[in-house]
Amino acid sequence: xxxxxxxxxxxxxxxxxxxxxxxxxxxxxxxxxxxxxxxxxxxxxxxxxxxxxxxxxxxxxxxxxxxxxxxxxxxxxxxxxxxxxxxxxxxxxxxxxxxxxxxxxxxxxxxxxxxxxxxxxxxxxxxxxxxxxxxxxxxxxxxxxxxxxxxxxxxxxxxxxxxxxxxxxxxxxxxxxxxxxxxxxxxxxxxxxxxxxxxxxxxxxxxxxxxxxxxxxxxxxxxxxxxxxxxxxxxxxxxxxxxxxxxxxxxxxxxxxxxxxxxxxxxxxxxxxxxxxxxxxxxxxxxxxxxxxxxxxxxxxxxxxxxxxxxxxxxxxxxxxxxxxxxxxxxxxxxxxxxxxxxxxxxxxxxxxxxxxxxxxxxxxxxxxxxxxxxxxxxxxxxxxxxxxxxxxxxxxxxxxxxxxxxxxxxxxxxxxxxxxxxxxxxxxxxxxxxxxxxxxxxxxxxxxxxxxxxxxxxxxxxxxxxxxxxxxxxxxxxxxxxxxxxxxxxxxxxxxxxxxxxxxxxxxxxxxxxxxxxxxxxxxxxxxxxxxxxxxxxxxx
Amino acid sequence: xxxxxxxxxxxxxxxxxxxxxxxxxxxxxxxxxxxxxxxxxxxxxxxxxxxxxxxxxxxxxxxxxxxxxxxxxxxxxxxxxxxxxxxxxxxxxxxxxxxxxxxxxxxxxxxxxxxxxxxxxxxxxxxxxxxxxxxxxxxxxxxxxxxxxxxxxxxxxxxxxxxxxxxxxxxxxxxxxxxxxxxxxxxxxxxxxxxxxxxxxxxxxxxxxxxxxxxxxxxxxxxxxxxxxxxxxxxxxxxxxxxxxxxxxxxxxxxxxxxxxxxxxxxxxxxxxxxxxxxxxxxxxxxxxxxxxxxxxxxxxxxxxxxxxxxxxxxxxxxxxxxxxxxxxxxxxxxxxxxxxxxxxxxxxxxxxxxxxxxxxxxxxxxxxxxxxxxxxxxxxxxxxxxxxxxxxxxxxxxxxxxxxxxxxxxxxxxxxxxxxxxxxxxxxxxxxxxxxxxxxxxxxxxxxxxx
Numbered sequence: 001x002x003x004x005x006x007x008x009x010x011x012x013x014x015x016x017x018x019x020x021x022x023x024x025x026x027x028x029x030x031x032x033x034x035x036x037x038x039x040x041x042x043x044x045x046x047x048x049x050x051x052x053x054x055x056x057x058x059x060x061x062x063x064x065x066x067x068x069x070x071x072x073x074x075x076x077x078x079x080x081x082x083x084x085x086x087x088x089x090x091x092x093x094x095x096x097x098x099x100x101x102x103x104x105x106x107x108x109x110x111x112x113x114x115x116x117x118x119x120x121x122x123x124x125x126x127x128x129x130x131x132x133x134x135x136x137x138x139x140x141x142x143x144x145x146x147x148x149x150x151x152x153x154x155x156x157x158x159x160x161x162x163x164x165x166x167x168x169x170x171x172x173x174x175x176x177x178x179x180x181x182x183x184x185x186x187x188x189x190x191x192x193x194x195x196x197x198x199x200x201x202x203x204x205x206x207x208x209x210x211x212x213x214x215x216x217x218x219x220x221x222x223x224x225x226x227x228x229x230x231x232x233x234x235x236x237x238x239x240x241x242x243x244x245x246x247x248x249x250x251x252x253x254x255x256x257x258x259x260x261x262x263x264x265x266x267x268x269x270x271x272x273x274x275x276x277x278x279x280x281x282x283x284x285x286x287x288x289x290x291x292x293x294x295x296x297x298x299x300x301x302x303x304x305x306x307x308x309x310x311x312x313x314x315x316x317x318x319x320x321x322x323x324x325x326x327x328x329x330x331x332x333x334x335x336x337x338x339x340x341x342x343x344x345x346x347x348x349x350x351x352x353x354x355x356x357x358x359x360x361x362x363x364x365x366x367x368x369x370x371x372x373x374x375x376x377x378x379x380x381x382x383x384x385x386x387x388x389x390x391x392x393x394x395x396x397x398x399x400x401x402x403x404x405x406x407x408x409x410x411x412x413x414x415x416x417x418x419x420x421x422x423x424x425x426x427x428x429x430x431x432x433x434x435x436x437x438x439x440x441x442x443x444x445x446x447x448x449x450x451x452x453x454x455x456x457x458x459x460x461x462x463x464x465x466x467x468x469x470x471x472x473x474x475x476x477x478x479x480x481x482x483x484x485x486x487x488x489x490x491x492x493x494x495x496x497x498x499x500x501x502x503x504x505x506x507x508x509x510x511x512x513x514x515x516x517x518x519x520x521x522x523x524x525x526x527x528x529x530x531x532x533x534x535x536x537x538x539x540x541x542x
Numbered sequence: 543x544x545x546x547x548x549x550x551x552x553x554x555x556x557x558x559x560x561x562x563x564x565x566x567x568x569x570x571x572x573x574x575x576x577x578x579x580x581x582x583x584x585x586x587x588x589x590x591x592x593x594x595x596x597x598x599x600x601x602x603x604x605x606x607x608x609x610x611x612x613x614x615x616x617x618x619x620x621x622x623x624x625x626x627x628x629x630x631x632x633x634x635x636x637x638x639x640x641x642x643x644x645x646x647x648x649x650x651x652x653x654x655x656x657x658x659x660x661x662x663x664x665x666x667x668x669x670x671x672x673x674x675x676x677x678x679x680x681x682x683x684x685x686x687x688x689x690x691x692x693x694x695x696x697x698x699x700x701x702x703x704x705x706x707x708x709x710x711x712x713x714x715x716x717x718x719x720x721x722x723x724x725x726x727x728x729x730x731x732x733x734x735x736x737x738x739x740x741x742x743x744x745x746x747x748x749x750x751x752x753x754x755x756x757x758x759x760x761x762x763x764x765x766x767x768x769x770x771x772x773x774x775x776x777x778x779x780x781x782x783x784x785x786x787x788x789x790x791x792x793x794x795x796x797x798x799x800x801x802x803x804x805x806x807x808x809x810x811x812x813x814x815x816x817x818x819x820x821x822x823x824x825x826x827x828x829x830x831x832x833x834x835x836x837x838x839x840x841x842x843x844x845x846x847x848x849x850x851x852x853x854x855x856x857x858x859x860x861x862x863x864x865x866x867x868x869x870x871x872x873x874x875x876x877x878x879x880x881x882x883x884x885x886x887x888x889x890x891x892x893x894x895x896x897x898x899x900x901x902x903x904x905x906x907x908x909x910x911x912x913x914x915x916x917x918x919x920x921x922x923x924x925x926x927x928x929x930x931x932x933x934x935x936x937x938x939x940x941x942x943x944x945x946x947x948x949x950x951x952x953x954x955x956x957x958x959x960x961x962x963x964x965x966x967x968x969x970x971x972x973x974x975x976x977x978x979x980x981x982x983x984x985x986x987x988x989x990x991x992x993x994x
C-alpha cells in the first residue's frame with residue numbers, strides 16, 4: 001500500500017479548536033472518515049449473527065441540556081458540621097481562543113489562588129488556614145468547578161471569601177506570571193517528562209479530536225500559555241463565569257438563609273456570557289496511531305474511539321457494565337487486569353472506560369463534572385517492558401474483540417451486576433461527589449443517575465447487553481497512542497503486522513500458551529499509512 | 543545498640559487492656575471499641591453513620607523496616623501483592639468473585655513500617671468478608687509460578703514510578719542518611735532485589751510465617767454494622783489463628799557526625815530540586831516528637847509560612863515548598879523540599895530555609911502561627927475523615943506507627959499541646975548541622991545540555 005503523507009505534527013498534537021467560529025475540522029492530509037473493512041480483523045471467526053450496524057461517519061455534537069441560570073441544587077444533611085459548596089460553570093478548555101490554549105484553566109486558577117480585591121493571595125491563604133477551609137478549582141473540556149468546604153463554625157467568613165473569589169478576584173499581574181510559569185512547567189516537566197501514562201492519554205485525545213476544541217490539553221499548550229495577557233484573563237472571566245452558565249450546589253447543614261445568601265451574592269456575576277461554543281462533529285477515524293518518542297524505561301499505551309453514546313442514551317448502562325467487566329479503574333475484577341497482569345505479569349494494571357475517565361484524587365472513581373458532549377470508549381494499558389508493547393496492545397484488542405463477539409456469560413454477568421450494585425454506592429460517599437452527580441444529571445437529563453444505573457442493572461440481561469455491545473463497541477475502530485523509547489522499532493512492528501510472540505520466565509498452562517498464539521498474531525486495526533512518530537518535546541507545544 | 547522487636551510488642555501489649563472504649567471529643571467525634579482476642583489480635587470497631595457502608599482495615603506491623611536479610615529489600619511490599627493470591631479453601635480468583643459480588647473497593651499499601659489492607663463496601667457483605675479475610679491471614683497459599691508472575695507486576699510498578707524523579711530522590715536520600723538501618727532502602731526496594739524476586743519463593747513462606755501473626759495485626763471495622771454479630775464472627779474465624787511473630791534485629795543507625803550531601807543528575811527535563819533533611823527522633827506515645835515535627839512542617843513551609851510567602855508568592859524562586867516528613871517507628875528524617883524554578887535559585891532558597899530554622903532555634907517563634915497550625919490540624923482532621931475508609935486507614939496508620947489502637951487520638955492530643963518553647967528546643971537539638979543531609983537534583987538532558 002502506498003504510504004500516505006503523514007499529518008503534520010502541529011495539526012495532530014497542538015491544534016486548538018476555535019472557540020468562536022466552529023467549523024468541521026478541515027485538514028487536507030487527514031484520512032477520510034473510515035469504517036474499516038471487516039477484513040481488518042481477519043483472524044476472527046465468521047460472525048454467527050448478522051453483522052452489526054455500520055458506524056456513523058461522524059459523531060455529532062448533540063448539545064447538552066442547559067439548566068436555568070444559577071439553578072440551585074441542595075443536598076441538605078443535618079448530621080455533618082461541614083458545609084460543601086460546588087459552583088459548576090458550563091465552560092472549559094473548549095472556550096480557549098485559538099492561540100491562547102489554557103486560558104480557561106489559567107483564569108480559574110488565578111481566581112481561586114490569586115487573591116481577591118480585598119486580600120492578596122498570601123492574605124487569602126492566611127484567612128483560610130485556621131479554618132482548614134478548602135477552596136479550589138478544576139477545569140475540564142466543557143466544565144469548570146469551583147469547590148469549597150468549611151466547618152459551619154466559620155460559615156459567614158468563608159462565604160464572603162468564596163464568593164469574593166468569583167465576584168471580585170484580584171487578577172494580579174505577578175500572580176498571573178507565577179501561575180503561568182507553573183502551568184508551562186506542568187506541560188514541559190509534568191506531562192512530557194514525568195508521567196508517561198498521562199502523556200499517552202493526552203496524545204490519544206489529540207489524535208481522536210484532531211481539529212476539534214477537545215484536541216488540546218486542558219492545562220494549555222506552551223505557546224498558548226505564553227501568549228496569554230492579563231487583559232485576556234480579565235475579559236475571559238467576564239465571558240465565561242456568568243450566571244447563565246452556572247449551577248450552584250450546596251450540601252451539608254444548609255438552611256434557607258444560606259441558600260438566600262449564596263444566590264443573592266452570586267447574582268452580582270455578569271448575567272450572560274459569550275455564546276456557547278458550537279462543537280463540530282468528530283469524524284470516526286479508525287486505525288491511526290501516534291507514537292511519542294522519549295527516553296523511558298517502558299511503553300505506555302492508550303487506545304480508543306469517539307462514540308455517540310453518552311449518559312441518557314438507553315444503551316449507556318449496558319455499555320457501562322460491559323466496560324466494567326473489561327476493567328473498572330484500578331479494580332481487581334476486570335478481564336484485562338486478570339488476563340494481562342495476573343496471568344501474564346505484563347504490567348501493573350489495565351482498564352477500560354465507557355465514558356471519558358479522569359481519576360478523582362484519593363480514590364479510584366471518575367471525577368464528576370467532566371461531562372462531554374462527545375464521548376469516547378478507551379482502554380488504558382499501564383506501562384509494559386518495550387519488548388511486550390505490541391503483544392500487550394494485541395492482548396487488549398483481542399479481549400475487547402472477544403467481548404463484542406461473544407458477550408458476557410450469565411454467571412459473569414450476575415457477578416458484574418452485583419458488583420456494580422454495591423460499587424456505585426461508593427461513588428456517592430462524599431458531599432462533593434453527590435453534588436457533582438446531581439449537577440451532571442442536570443446537563444445530561446439524568447436525574448438520580450446512580451439510582452437509575454442500579455435500576456437499569458436489575459432489568460438488564462446478557463442478551464440485551466450483547467445487543468448494545470454489537471451496536472456500539474468497535475474494536476476495529478480503535479486509534480492508538482504509545483509512549484516509548486524505540487518509537488521507530490514499534491512503528492515497524494505495527495506496520496509489518498508480523499507476529500509478536502511473548503516468552504515467560506515461569507511455566508504457563510497449555511491453554512494460556514495457546515491463547516497467546518492467537519494474541520501474538522492477532523491483526524491490530526492499525527493502518528500502516530496512519531502511523532506517525534513524534535518527539536516528546538513537540539507534544540502540546542502549540 | 544540493637545533495637546529488638548519483642549520490646550515494642552511488649553509495649554504494645556502493656557498499652558492495651560483486653561477490652562476498652564475511648565469516647566468522642568469535639569475534635570474527634572468517634573468512639574473506638576477495642577478488644578484483644580486471646581491470640582493477641584486487636585479488634586477495633588468504630589460506629590460511623592454511613593448508611594450500610596463499612597470499611598474493613600487490617601494493619602500488619604511489618605514494612606520495609608523489617609527487611610533485614612541482604613537481597614530481600616522490597617519484600618514487604620511484594621508480599622502485600624501475594625496476599626491477594628488465595629488459600630486452599632479460596633483459591634486464586636475466589637476472593638475477587640466474593641468481593642465482586644458485593645462491590646467492594648479492595649486494595650492495600652505498604653510503607654516503611656506498616657502494611658495496610660482495606661476493603662470498602664456494603665455492610666451486607668461483612669460475614670463473607672470476615673471469613674475470607676481470616677482465611678487468607680491464617681492460611682495463605684500460592685504456587686511458585688503465580689509468585690514469579692506477580693514479581694513482574696511489581697517490576698512494572700517500579701518502572702511506572704521511576705518515570706518521575708521522586709523515587710530516585712528517596713532512594714538517594716535514604717542511602718545517604720542511613721548506613722546500617724533498614725530505612726536505607728525504600729519501600730519499593732533496591733532495583734536489583736526487585737528483579738531477583740522471582741527466585742525468592744521459599745523466603746516468601748518464611749516471611750508470611752514470621753510476620754503475619756495475630757499478635758502483629760490489628761483490625762479496624764468502621765461504619766454501619768451490628769457490633770455483636772461482627773465480634774461473634776471475628777472470634778469464630780480469627781480465634782484459631784495461633785502463630786506468634788518471630789523477632790528479628792533491625793540494626794540501629796550510628797549517630798551522624800557531620801553534614802552529608804548527595805546529588806542526582808536527572809536525564810529528563812524537570813525542575814531542579816533541593817532537599818534539606820535532618821536525622822530526627824522516632825514517633826512514640828511517650829514523647830511529643832511526632833507532633834512537634836508535624837507542626838514544624840507547616841510552621842516552616844506551610845501556606846502561611848514566611849518562606850512560602852517569600853519564595854513562592856513574592857520572589858517566585860520556587861514552584862513549591864513542602865516536606866516529605868512522615869511518622870516512623872525508628873529515628874528517621876525531617877525534610878524540607880523545594881522545587882526550584884531555576885538552578886540559579888538553589889543557594890538563595892537553601893539559605894532562606896536554613897535561616898527560618900535558625901530563627902526557630904534562636905527562639906523567634908510566632909505563637910499566633912503555632913495556634914493557627916493547631917486550629918488547622920483540629921478542623922482539618924474533622925474535614926478529612928469524611929468516609930469510613932478515610933477514618934479506618936488513618937486509625938490503622940497511627941496504630942501501626944505508635945503501636946496502640948488509639949494512636950491517632952494520642953497524636954491529635956499531642957498536636958494540641960505543642961508549645962512554642964518545645965518547637966525551639968526540638969529545633970536546637972535536632973535540626974543541626976551535624977544531622978543535616980543536603981540532596982540536590984539537576985536536570986541534565988543530552989538534548990538541552992542542562993536545565994530547561
